[in-house]
Amino acid sequence: MSVESPLKTDDKRSKSALLAATQVADPSTDENKAGKSGRKPIAHPIPTRFRDRFPNGLNWTNFTWMLVMHTGAVASLWYFSWTGLAICAVLHFVTACLGVTLGYHRLLTHGSFKVPKPVEYFFSVCGMLSAEGSPIFWVATHRKHHVLSDLPGDPHSPNDGFWWSHILWFKPRVLKSEEEALFARWAPDMWKDPWHRVFDKIFPVFTILLGIGLFVAGEAMEPGFGWSLALWGVCMRAVLCYHSTWFVNSATHIWGYRNYETTDRSRNLWWVALASYGEGWHNNHHAHQRLARHGHRWWEIDVTWMVIRTLQILGIATNVQDRIPEQTK
Numbered sequence: 001m002s003v004e005s006p007l008k009t010d011d012k013r014s015k016s017a018l019l020a021a022t023q024v025a026d027p028s029t030d031e032n033k034a035g036k037s038g039r040k041p042i043a044h045p046i047p048t049r050f051r052d053r054f055p056n057g058l059n060w061t062n063f064t065w066m067l068v069m070h071t072g073a074v075a076s077l078w079y080f081s082w083t084g085l086a087i088c089a090v091l092h093f094v095t096a097c098l099g100v101t102l103g104y105h106r107l108l109t110h111g112s113f114k115v116p117k118p119v120e121y122f123f124s125v126c127g128m129l130s131a132e133g134s135p136i137f138w139v140a141t142h143r144k145h146h147v148l149s150d151l152p153g154d155p156h157s158p159n160d161g162f163w164w165s166h167i168l169w170f171k172p173r174v175l176k177s178e179e180e181a182l183f184a185r186w187a188p189d190m191w192k193d194p195w196h197r198v199f200d201k202i203f204p205v206f207t208i209l210l211g212i213g214l215f216v217a218g219e220a221m222e223p224g225f226g227w228s229l230a231l232w233g234v235c236m237r238a239v240l241c242y243h244s245t246w247f248v249n250s251a252t253h254i255w256g257y258r259n260y261e262t263t264d265r266s267r268n269l270w271w272v273a274l275a276s277y278g279e280g281w282h283n284n285h286h287a288h289q290r291l292a293r294h295g296h297r298w299w300e301i302d303v304t305w306m307v308i309r310t311l312q313i314l315g316i317a318t319n320v321q322d323r324i325p326e327q328t329k
């Protein structure tokens with residue numbers, strides 16, 4: 001399904017730039033033979049057997065972590081406090097907006113703007129507190145998604161089923177050699193950075209320390225209050241962040257409208273944009289991947305862009321890719 005496209009897209013140019021920037025091979029030359037025939041999203045059989053989906057078994061670490069986080073989020077309803085809710089809201093912005101959408105996505109994956117290295121590491125720490133993986137893992141996976149969008153090899157396409165694209169895609173066990181190959185191919189620039197290699201080893205520590213810190217602070221305020229702060233500040237907040245990110249992978253490749261005729265299934269979906277600080281304008285983003293601004297129409301509110309613009313005015317963000325696509329009608 002597609003609608004009329006009144007705007008130009010630099011979809012293909014963005015893919016080329018991404019490939020060049022990351023020094024990775026054009027997938028149309030190997031596993032993605034479909035790329036040569038116009039890169040139309042193609043239907044392929046959805047694997048139904050467990051061993052096809054999970055050739056090396058289940059990633060028990062990810063599975064257990066997600067089970068604990070979701071159980072904690074449900075439990076937090078019995079430990080409600082206004083302080084806990086406020087901490088949840090502030091940390092949601094810090095981790096999901098500053099960390100994931102601004103840091104991991106627009107800065108590290110796409111180079112939509114530049115910041116001094118210490119600022120980049122600050123946003124990386126915010127991202128690691130989201131517990132969505134290390135910066136290098138997130139970047140490598142997302143770059144692969146852009147180049148293979150809705151084609152075989154896309155890490156999380158709804159062509160493989162809604163639940164696969166939403167929550168199952170990171171549940172298979174990944175061998176160390178496979179992970180290293182992923183990083184080497186899709187994020188070689190980040191792999192060269194010793195700090196990002198360290199982050200890749202220690203990223204869960206940040207979230208665990210935050211949880212312990214919140215618990216200790218709450219208990220110091222009032223015995224029993226620690227659970228409220230820890231469950232709302234970590235579990236509920238993380239689960240809200242998870243699903244807003246995952247809906248970008250699932251829902252915005254299924255529902256919504258298109259401003260651009262891209263070669264994938266990406267859509268613009270207002271409620272995902274609201275929940276994810278602007279990431280729901282996903283068709284705009286697939287069409288113009290390096291643009292720091294994902295909302296291209298006046299009503300497409302993009303909170304992350306507002307933060308980047310503020311950083312630009314303050315002189316912290318430079319080389320901001322803020323060219324609005326020209327109207328062609």
Ligand SMILES: [Zn+2]
Nearest residue numbers: 149266282286
């Ligand atoms: Zn996408």
Ligand SMILES: [Zn+2]
Nearest residue numbers: 109142146285
């Ligand atoms: Zn992207």
